[in-house]
Amino acid sequence: MLIMDQVSMRYPATGGGAGDVLALDRLSFRVEQGEFIVIIGPSGCGKTSLLEVIGGFRRATGGRIEIDGEEINGPHQDIGVVFQEDSTFPWLSAEQNIEFSLKHRGVPASDRPTRTAEMVRLVGLDGFEKHRPSQLSGGMRQRVALGRALAPQPKLLLMDEPFGALDEQSRLGLGDELLRVWRATGCTIVFITHSLSEAAMLADRVVVLAARPGRVLDIIPNPAGAGRSSERIGTPEFSEMTAVLWNLLKSQVKCGKRDA
Amino acid sequence: MMGYSTKVVATRTLLFVAAAAALEIVPRVGVGTQLEIIPFSEMLHGVWAITSSGELWPHLGTSLLSIGSAFLTATVLGVAIGYALWRLPRIYAAVSPYLVSYYAIPIFAFYPILVVMFGANRIPIYLLAAGWAVVAVVVSTVEGLAHLRQSWEKVADTYHLSWWDRALSVHLPAAWPQIAMGMRLAATYSILGVIASEFILSGEGLGHMVNHHYNSFTFREMWGGIVTVFAVGITLDVLVRRMTRGLESER
């Protein structure tokens, strides 16, 4: 349902010495309905640019991005975004944060309380819905951000290293939660990360990007089934997956260091 | 294609030039004359008039001396008091609502009391300006110290630093950005305190000089004095910023 067709992103020279920067170079891949895609790559592979163009914050300088046949040229109403940094509104409670998205996606006021309550339950914020973000931990705040993005039932959920700022155990726990939510809602997820184990744990398929400029290096299917969870950590298949990914990325990381 | 920062600086310069041009043209066209606003070039001529006649220098010197001493006093005392209050949080909690209202209190009302106590000399002016500026430094110091990270404190513990060493090498440097901001405010208030006191009740200094020309209807010289005060204000602010930025980059 998401089609990346020869997508390129070029940033004009800023006068700091270097010329134009090509962040993405003719990226092409497809994401099917209901898939959980993880995008992984070394530093500088254009992951931020990817988020910007799929999220519609910037227009790609080349190529085309389509979601269900419609071209993306601005923040699309069927795409929800979860950012890496804390993006909760500090002056609103958890449930008010979630309701914010319903309000701005045109959900009538009468429907909002029920849908908000449903979402609170779905992302595991029961009992904390009236709390302010300052009273919640980092992990809880990301649950709020997730709830807010999911509440309007978007077709695509775009997540930019959402657990990157958390400790590893929280990451694993939230990863499991995310898989549960994904199975419950059936929405399509594009998840960007640095982490090999996150990719191996969460993905249906992993899109591996090359270093600057970002190109699709390979797309690796995950042998893990739909019932996967953090319990797979340590299993031979899991280790194989991370090994395959690392093999691909290893050369890119060295590459990046030389260029930098 | 101009770089972004060049464009910013160019626009700012253009704005200043436009303002100066307006100040030059508008009075000449006759709009400002009822208001005694003279053309910008005349103002500069006024500066020339007071410098060449030698009138400016003693007043400038007097004011600068008072401003400088008030500023230094306010800074040193302010940091010391601020540090002490930080170490005594209960006292700070009791005092802080009043510190917050400090700058609304018309401290000039106490100027005559100081004159009676210390005589009609520069001391009341110095005391008033220093007393006015010090609170800005106190508040900035406490706020800066409030950002002290526990980890830095622990590092100091591992070196068994005495409280004095600790204050100088960990606490104050950590609070430096806020203290620097407080110092810039102290410079402003020192200037304000000195010039305003001279304006109201003094026989010398820049404030007095401006007031004198105003009362004598010699507006060109008055504007010259005003422009000088502006220049002093800006120069001092730039100086303090230079000074504090230099030390900050050592971190």
Next chain:
Amino acid sequence: MSRSATVAGGTFSPGRTAGLLAVPALTLVLWVVLAWLLPYAVATPEDAIRAILHGIDRGWMTKELATTMTATLISSVLSTVLGVGFAILVALNRFWGDVFEPVLVWLYSVPKIVLYPIVLMIFGLSLSASVGFGVINSVLPVAFLVFGVIRRVPAVLLKVAQSFGLSRWATFREVVVPLAAPTIFTAARLAFCLSFLAVVVAEMLGSRQGLGQELFKAIALNDIARIFGIAFVLSAIAVSINALFLIVQRLLFDRR
């Protein structure tokens, strides 16, 4: 264990109230001591209060106070509106924000009291002169403060708004304003503080009305009881209104 000192928040407890009363109590003690030591310079609290009551009785205290407070109110409102308005307009645009930032800082550091003659000439010795002077002295710090907070809105929150398709105006209304609201409230308090002071100074310098003018007359006559009476009234007002602002601020914004 925290060594940091912060403005103590929370409910009013007997301990806290005692603490807050400590400063006025100590000030009173200091006042009495100074009055005893320097009877020709410092009036006793008794005499000061007597002078205040005399002023109320004769009418000048209430009348001039009303004048001063009117000028202060008008100046505060004008400064807040102008300062906040300007800051919002300029800060939301990155380019103009960058252009104006140092200008605001420089203007801020210039002693504006020297503009008082100009203000007098524009407005004459009227209420408007006090208001004008009040605005000149307070509008820049207000603008500066609000400018800073708007410029520092976290980019990620703006992105969230963008991802939901909010228009610029809606983003401003639903993200920037709630985030900046506490600071805008502080700016209003600052507008009051600086306006009040500037108005009193303007009145001292030549206006024909206001409590500042009464203070100046008392200084000229060396009527120390009246000097202290007026100074006390002005200080008490400054502190009380600030306290009011702080209480309202805590009620409105403390749940963050």
